[in-house]
Amino acid sequence: MEHTLANLKRGERGLITNVSSNEIPLKLLEMGCLPGNEVELVQVAPFSDPMYLNINGSYVAIRKETAIHILIEKIADE
DSSP, rough: OOOEEEGOOOOOOEEEEEEEESSSHHHHHHHOOOOEEEEEEEEEEEGGGEEEEEETTEEEEOOOOHHTTEEEEEEEOO
């Protein structure tokens, strides 16, 4: 089942499956926000925006309005 990055809860991880390149800034794509990369929600700012993420070892903050355009498949905790 696919979810968006905006659906992750703190500490959850997912695998990026699809990115709407029309809605995602080029800078995020250059920083590794690409299909096949693992992402973890590290922290959420007050009022749930922005989201602080670890994407393959790079830490980035993105707005929720951008995160809804990134499809992920959640990774179950082992």
